[in-house]
Amino acid sequence: MTTVKPERLDYVLKVNGREHHVHDADLAENLLFVLRERIGLMGSKNACEQGECGSCSVLVDGGLECSCTMLAASAVGREIVTVEGMTPRDGGLSDVQEAFVAEGAVQCGFCTPGLVVSVTDLLARRPDATELEVREAISGNLCRCTGYGRILAAVRAVQEERAALAEQVGL
Amino acid sequence: MTSLVETAERTRAGLGESVRRPDGDPKAKGEFEFSSDLGWEGMLWGHLLRSPHPSARITSIDLAPALAVPGVVAVLGAEDVPGRPTYGLDYPDQPVFASEVVRYVGEPIAAVAADHPLTARRAAEAIVVTYEVTQPLVDTVLAADAPPIHRLGNVLMHQDVVHGDPDATGAVTVEGYYETGMQDQAFMGPESALAVPAPDGGVDLYLATQWLHVDQDQIAACLALPPDKVRLHLAGVGGAFGAREDMSMQVQLSLLALRTGRPVKIVYSREESFLGHVHRHPARMWYRHSADEHGNLVKVEARIILDGGAYHSSSTAVTLNAACFAAGPYRVPNAVIEATAVRTNNPPCGAMRGFGAVQVCFAYEAQMDKLAAALRMDPVAIRLRNALRTGDRLLTGQVLAGTAPVAEVIQACAGAPLPAGGPDDVPDIALPGGAGRTAERSRVRRGVGFAVGFKNLMYSAGFDDYATARCRLEEGRVTVTSPAVEVGQGLVTLQQQIARDVFGVDEVHLGEATTSGIGSAGSTSASRQTWMTGGAVQGACEAVADRLLSSVAQRLELPRARFEISGGRVRTLDGSVDLSLADAAHGRVFEETVVYRHPPTDELDEKGQGNAHVSFAFAAHRAVVDVDLDLGLVRVAEMTTAQDVGRVLNPLQVVGQIEGGTSQGVGFAVMEEIVLDKGIVRNPSFTDYIIPTALDSPPVHIAGLIEQPEPGSPHGAKGVGEPPSISSTPAVVAAIRDATGLDLSRVPVRPQDIALALAVLDKERP
Numbered sequence: 030m031t032t033v034k035p036e037r038l039d040y041v042l043k044v045n046g047r048e049h050h051v052h053d054a055d056l057a058e059n060l061l062f063v064l065r066e067r068i069g070l071m072g073s074k075n076a077c078e079q080g081e082c083g084s085c086s087v088l089v090d091g092g093l094e095c096s097c098t099m100l101a102a103s104a105v106g107r108e109i110v111t112v113e114g115m116t117p118r119d120g121g122l123s124d125v126q127e128a129f130v131a132e133g134a135v136q137c138g139f140c141t142p143g144l145v146v147s148v149t150d151l152l153a154r155r156p157d158a159t160e161l162e163v164r165e166a167i168s169g170n171l172c173r174c175t176g177y178g179r180i181l182a183a184v185r186a187v188q189e190e191r192a193a194l195a196e197q198v199g200l
Numbered sequence: 201m202t203s204l205v206e207t208a209e210r211t212r213a214g215l216g217e218s219v220r221r222p223d224g225d226p227k228a229k230g231e232f233e234f235s236s237d238l239g240w241e242g243m244l245w246g247h248l249l250r251s252p253h254p255s256a257r258i259t260s261i262d263l264a265p266a267l268a269v270p271g272v273v274a275v276l277g278a279e280d281v282p283g284r285p286t287y288g289l290d291y292p293d294q295p296v297f298a299s300e301v302v303r304y305v306g307e308p309i310a311a312v313a314a315d316h317p318l319t320a321r322r323a324a325e326a327i328v329v330t331y332e333v334t335q336p337l338v339d340t341v342l343a344a345d346a347p348p349i350h351r352l353g354n355v356l357m358h359q360d361v362v363h364g365d366p367d368a369t370g371a372v373t374v375e376g377y378y379e380t381g382m383q384d385q386a387f388m389g390p391e392s393a394l395a396v397p398a399p400d401g402g403v404d405l406y407l408a409t410q411w412l413h414v415d416q417d418q419i420a421a422c423l424a425l426p427p428d429k430v431r432l433h434l435a436g437v438g439g440a441f442g443a444r445e446d447m448s449m450q451v452q453l454s455l456l457a458l459r460t461g462r463p464v465k466i467v468y469s470r471e472e473s474f475l476g477h478v479h480r481h482p483a484r485m486w487y488r489h490s491a492d493e494h495g496n497l498v499k500v501e502a503r504i505i506l507d508g509g510a511y512h513s514s515s516t517a518v519t520l521n522a523a524c525f526a527a528g529p530y531r532v533p534n535a536v537i538e539a540t541a542v543r544t545n546n547p548p549c550g551a552m553r554g555f556g557a558v559q560v561c562f563a564y565e566a567q568m569d570k571l572a573a574a575l576r577m578d579p580v581a582i583r584l585r586n587a588l589r590t591g592d593r594l595l596t597g598q599v600l601a602g603t604a605p606v607a608e609v610i611q612a613c614a615g616a617p618l619p620a621g622g623p624d625d626v627p628d629i630a631l632p633g634g635a636g637r638t639a640e641r642s643r644v645r646r647g648v649g650f651a652v653g654f655k656n657l658m659y660s661a662g663f664d665d666y667a668t669a670r671c672r673l674e675e676g677r678v679t680v681t682s683p684a685v686e687v688g689q690g691l692v693t694l695q696q697q698i699a700r701d702v703f704g705v706d707e708v709h710l711g712e713a714t715t716s717g718i719g720s721a722g723s724t725s726a727s728r729q730t731w732m733t734g735g736a737v738q739g740a741c742e743a744v745a746d747r748l749l750s751s752v753a754q755r756l757e758l759p760r761a762r763f764e765i766s767g768g769r770v771r772t773l774d775g776s777v778d779l780s781l782a783d784a785a786h787g788r789v790f791e792e793t794v795v796y797r798h799p800p801t802d803e804l805d806e807k808g809q810g811n812a813h814v815s816f817a818f819a820a821h822r823a824v825v826d827v828d829l830d831l832g833l834v835r836v837a838e839m840t841t842a843q844d845v846g847r848v849l850n851p852l853q854v855v856g857q858i859e860g861g862t863s864q865g866v867g868f869a870v871m872e873e874i875v876l877d878k879g880i881v882r883n884p885s886f887t888d889y890i891i892p893t894a895l896d897s898p899p900v901h902i903a904g905l906i907e908q909p910e911p912g913s914p915h916g917a918k919g920v921g922e923p924p925s926i927s928s929t930p931a932v933v934a935a936i937r938d939a940t941g942l943d944l945s946r947v948p949v950r951p952q953d954i955a956l957a958l959a960v961l962d963k964e965r966p
Contacts, residue, residue, distance in 0.1 A: 055318055071237045072230020076388040076438070077470040081886035084388060112230040122228055130224035133852035136860065137688025138227030138234075139388035139438035145228060161629055168893040171886065173388050173439050174688045175856055176863030177894045 040105050044068060045114030056102060061085040063101035064111060072112040072142045076171070083170035086143040087111050093150050095169075112142035115149050124187050125149050132183040136174035144170045148184055156191060158184075214701040215915060218852035221693040222710065223686070234436035235408035236392035240463035243394070244273055246456045247320035247466065248449060249310040249327050250475060251302035254545040254879025255336035255349070258300055262328040263310060269323040271315040274459045281455065283424030289414070289446055289550070293352050294511040296422055296451045302331070303349060303510035304547050305880055306475025308449070313456040313464050336545035336879035340484060340507045343542035349510075356508040356515040356541040359523040361808030363595045364534035370490030370498030374570040378487065378563040379946040381873035382507070383480040385552050386891050389438010391448040391476055392467040395457035402429025403454045408437040410444040412683050412713065413720035422451045423458070427715075430454070434713035440687040441864070442551030443477040445725055446513050474884035478513045478550030479874055481506040481541065483522070483559035489567045495575050495582045499534040500527040500567075500595075504560065506541040506549070513550030515541040520661060521556030523808060524596055528564040529606045529654040529818050530586040535595050537808070545879045551725055553864065553925045557655035562947055565651040565930035569937070579650055579934075580614045587652075588818075597809040603908040605844045606818050610652055612842035612904030613820040619838050622646045623826040632826055632833035634895055639828045646837070647827060649934025652820040653927035656813040657919045658728040662803040665728070665814075668719035669736035670711070671699065671744045672791040676782030678703050680741070681711030684721035684733040689921060690853035691729050695737050697850065698915075702741040703781065705768040719795060727817065727919025730849065735914035736796035743792035752777075752784045799912065815910055819843040819923035821862065821931035823869075824898075827939040832955030834870045836896070836932055842904035846918035855902065858924045863897045865928025870936075871896070873948045 036056040042049050042063065049068045061078070064070045064087070073096055074084040080098040087096045088110040096109075115123055122130070125148050135141050144167060151158060151166045158166065163184050164177070172180065213219045226232040263275040278285060278299035286292040298309050310327055314320040337346050343354045393407035402425055409415050412432045420430040437444070449466050456464040468476055488501040504522050508515040523539035552558075572579040587606035593599050623631060623644040631639040659665040670681040680699050686692045696708040721733050745765050752770055753760040762772045770784035771777060802810035822840040827833070839862050848854050871890040875882040883889045909916030929947055937944050942957050 055316065057318060065237075070230075071233075074230075074234070074388075074438075075236065075467070076390060077886050079470060079885060079887065082388065082470075116229045122225060126225075126228035129228050130220060133218070133856050135221065135224045135227045136690070136856055137387070137389060137437060137439040138223070138232055141227050142230035145230075161627060164894040165629060165635060168895045171388065171891060171893060173386055173441070173864070173891060174860045176859035176861075176892075176900060177897045178859040178900055179852070179856055180894070 038102055040102055042068070042101065042104055042109060044070065044109045045111060054101065058101050060096040060099040060101045060104050064096060070111050070113050074139055074142055076139060083147060084140055084143040086146040086170065088146065088150060093147060112145050115145060123149065124190060128183040128186040132186055133179040134175060134183040140170055140172040144180060152187060156188065213697065213706070215697050215849045217850065219693055219697050219850055221690055222696060223692060232436050234389050234438050235406065236390055236467045238394040238406050238435055238465060240394060240396060243463045243465055244313040244315060244460060245317040245320045246311055246313045246453055246464045247317065247324045248308045248452060249324040251298060251305060251307040251309060253302055253331055253333050254305045256302050256331040256333045258298065258302060258329060259332055260330045261309065265326040265328060266312055266323040269319060269326055271319040272312060272323045274313040274456055275310060276455050276459060277310045280459065281422055284421040287418040287422055287447060287451060288512050289514045290516045291352065291512045293350060303545055306547065308452060311452040311456055313460050338544050338546055338879050340505045340542050340544060343544050344540065349545060350543055354543040356512050356543055357519040358540045359520050359804070359808060360806065361523045361526070361535060361537040361595050363532070363597065366534065366536045368499045368534040371493045372571065372574050373488060373490040374567060374574055375488045376567055376570060377945060378485045378566060380483045380559045380562055381948055382482045382876065383552060383868045383872050384474060384874050384889055385441035385443035385477065386889065387439030387441055387443060390468045390470065390473045393450060393453055394463060394465045395453045396463040397457045397461055400429060402431065403457055404431045404433065405450060405454060406433045406435045407450060408435055408444060410440050410685050410687065410725055411723040412685065412715050414723065415447055415450055416715045418447060419450050419454055423454055432715045434685060437685060437687045440724065441553045442555065442725060445551040445723060446478050448476050470886060471884045474889065475547065475881060478548050480552035481508060481518055481549040481559065485560065485563040487563050487567050489571055491571050491575065495571065495577050495585050497530055497532050497586050500532050501536045502526045504539040506539065507546055508541040508543055509546045509548035510543065511548040513548050515549065517660065518556040520804065521655065522560050524812065525557045525655055526560045526564065527595055528561065528568070529588045529652055531588055531592050532595060537595065546876055547874070547881060553861065554655065554922050555726065557653065558926050558929065561651065561653040561926045562930045562933070565934065566945065569934055580610060583610055583652055596804060596812055598811045598813065600816065602815050602910050602912070603844065603846065604816065604818065605906040605908050606652065608906045609818050609820040609842040609844055609904060612906065613822050613840055614650060616822065616840045616901060616903035618648065619824060630835065632828040632835040633831065638831055638833065643829045645827050645829060645939040647825050647935040647937070647939025649823045649931050649938055651927040651930035651934060652818065653923065654816050654818040655922055655926060657815045657817055658726055658731060658798055660801050661812040662801055665722055665732065666795050666797045667721040667732035667736040668793060668795050669721065669733060669740045670718060670791065670793040671740035672789065673744050673748060673781065673785060674789045676780055677709060678705050679709040679711050680737055681718060682721050682733055682737060683713045683715060683718055684729050685713065685724040687724050689857060690850060691733060693850060693853060694730060694734060698734060698737045699741050702745050702765070703768060704766055705781070718793065727921045730917050730919050731913050732796055732798065736794050738914050739794035739796055740792050743794055744790045747790050747792065748784060751788065755786060815913065815918060817844050817918045817923050819927050821927040823931040823935040825932060825935040825939060827936055827954060829940065829958055830955060832951030832953065834936060834949065836866050836870065836898045838901065839866065839898050839928060840901045840903050841924065842906065843920065843923055844906045844918060845920050846910040846913055847907050847916035848905055849915060849917050854905065854920050857920045858902060859900045861921065861924025862900045862928045863892050865925045866898065866932055867892045869929045869932035869947055870949055
């Protein structure tokens with residue numbers, strides 16, 4: 030049996046506003062693999078590598094994607110945002126992250142980064158999403174521990190807090 | 201439980217509060233290190249070659265083509281195992297590497313270590329194995345008498361339970377045959393570990409598991425190393441639900457590390473994960489219930505066959521549980537139960553949340569509904585009539601000495617208001633078929649169903665079940681160390697809460713969970729850790745506090761009885777002495793390690809009689825479902841539940857377990873099954889093994905958390921993890937029966953089971 034020598038590439042990815050130079054990478058590596066193993070951003074998780082579970086969720090040019098289903102090389106020239114990019118630099122938590130922890134939406138935590146990305150994206154686009162709309166929007170993020178009850182409570186908490194803040198500011 | 205140490209004021213963030221979990225922030229940021237996130241300088245990647253056949257003789261294995269692949273550093277097989285060639289929880293019957301025969305699809309044959317995970321996979325595919333495929337044994341009824349597929353035979357375990365008068369008869373008898381399919385734990389964090397060879401010739405393993413010390417024992421035996429040279433350190437666990445109780449690739453990975461002299465990491469793909477861990481035992485159950493004309497149970501007879509798959513795993517205890525809990529949380533004066541686990545060429549089965557109690561609950565709750573129908577009794581009324589109470593005798597002859605609020609959970613659940621309105625009042629996307637918008641409203645029927653279930657807490661039948669924990673007080677800093685595994689349930693939060701209650705401090709540090717320097721905490725399973733590790737941590741903290749107070753009293757030459765710890769300070773009751781913990785310790789370090797054991801249990805005799813269990817927990821569920829009669833699609837609209845919890849130590853975490861377990865029960869009722877075709881797994885992916893999404897998972901209303909403190913439990917609490925996954929499944933199916941009028945004797949209920957049956961019957965329920 031002949032072994033085909035894998036093609037190796039060098040390219041640049043823009044992740045969370047910074048440029049990362051990727052060297053000598055196998056063409057077959059998906060974006061999730063490169064984010065984790067070559068760039069060192071371990072926040073995005075691999076629970077299926079098939080686009081089914083959402084644990085690898087990232088934003089690519091503002092759109093929610095499963096990073097496991099994209100070849101890393103095809104993300105060249107695009108703006109990638111991971112869970113690390115949604116985490117404040119000062120060591121605190123975003124309001125979405127805080128709500129997840131405070132409302133008990135975090136058990137094992139494996140689905141959590143993907144959900145933080147999905148929910149952050151959802152609430153930026155549809156701040157008034159109803160419960161059913163939230164359920165549909167996060168139906169691409171599988172969670173096995175929580176049954177989603179506390180996750181929905183966390184989303185509600187963020188919506189209520191943001192609405193209250195907006196009211197205070199007179200928006 | 202009387203405390204050795206008086207603590208005056210109520211502690212902030214102690215027991216009883218919804219205390220924030222200590223690992224929540226890193227998990228929310230993506231910074232928490234799961235076993236699949238580990239890395240090490242110079243690390244290699246490992247991959248296992250697995251059998252594509254459920255049953256075959258191996259006639260040759262050629263590893264050389266894999267060794268020839270550039271980037272490959274080692275390729276190992278059966279001949280490379282220096283110690284015991286097999287492992288296993290109950291019996292070491294499972295080979296590290298198959299060499300002469302393969303017994304299930306996915307059985308490991310060889311392992312590769314290479315410089316890139318893709319290289320390791322490609323190299324494994326280059327290994328040439330020739331097989332002589334043989335007919336797989338997959339019929340569980342025939343398995344016991346079929347030619348053995350393993351030298352230990354095809355009967356893994358048999359348990360009889362004979363109670364009262366086997367010949368007793370009742371006025372009314374109902375029979376049924378029931379089946380439960382193969383459910384998968386489907387945790388999100390794939391099997392993964394990092395092995396680092398050590399200068400002393402041993403190995404350090406960083407891994408996700410459910411029980412560090414039991415893995416250590418098995419690995420050491422296979423590696424022919426003393427246990428203290430096989431050091432296991434817990435990495436972040438992405439859920440477990442029983443699937444990590446058996447080892448996955450721990451031995452193979454350690455061998456790769458020791459052979460290459462380099463750190464090696466293995467991470468399973470999702471497909472491998474479906475093949476690579478034990479599943480819930482499928483069950484075939486024949487039942488006969490008889491009752492008097494008032495609905496009092498007279499006798500329960502059951503024959504249960506469990507499919508244990510290719511290797512033994514924990515089939516012994518699963519079978520014992522199925523037999524012991526076969527009649528449900530009811531007073532049953534007479535019973536003849538037999539349960540058998542058989543070996544087949546199906547994937548190995550073992551622990552999954554509920555552990556034998558789930559399968560029989562589906563059967564006995566269907567039987568109770570049949571009895572109710574035969575007697576024209578209300579299904580809730582017949583359950584209340586027979587509900588167990590403290591002081592009743594169980595099928596095993598054991599008197600139920602602890603709390604048993606069965607009637608309370610039934611009443612709380614059944615008494616909760618039903619949702620207003622029906623399928624006509626919900627948006628399209630909330631109908632069966634959801635976003636597919638396939639339902640025609642006039643053809644959607646709502647049904648309501650009810651079920652109650654129970655199981656034991658902790659290990660049983662004479663097992664020496666214990667947990668070890670350590671408390672250290674140094675310069676005012678409290679550290680709790682336990683090797684107990686946190687799988688997401690919040691055990692780490694509880695450990696801090698306990699220590700806070702003892703010392704009154706705000707900060708409690710948690711030591712590393714490792715086998716090094718501390719004894720076993722036992723498994724994170726059987727809903728046991730709140731009781732067992734809770735007891736050990738309580739004991740260790742109290743021991744430190746007691747020694748601290750004695751030390752202060754001695755130094756100040758005052759009676760010990762005058763001292764207390766309150767608000768993180770050591771005080772005399774009259775306030776004349778008031779010291780910080782650090783000042784009280786006066787430079788001394790206090791450290792205590794406590795081993796907590798529950799009261800001993802008995803083995804069961806040949807008639808299944810004996811005091812085999814420590815404690816029991818009960819829960820009830822009510823399900824509301826909407827069914828599309830034409831397509832057979834089901835939407836579980838709502839679940840209501842009430843649970844016997846002893847005492848709520850962390851309300852938010854208890855809710856998390858109840859909601860999560862209920863969701864898994866819903867999944868088993870209507871969508872989850874490992875589909876097998878003569879031993880071949882047809883659906884090893886999330887595309888086709890469907891677990892509930894946020895759209896599938898119903899809101900869970902907790903109608904009652906019944907707090908009757910359990911005597912003997914360290915904090916009065918009962919474990920809460922498993923009961924939600926037991927009565928949830930039968931409640932959903934009962935609701936579907938209510939909506940459709942169908943018998944439905946198998947779970948998961950699939951659309952064709954409803955749609956085709958109704959089409960054949962041309963039935964319409966007004």
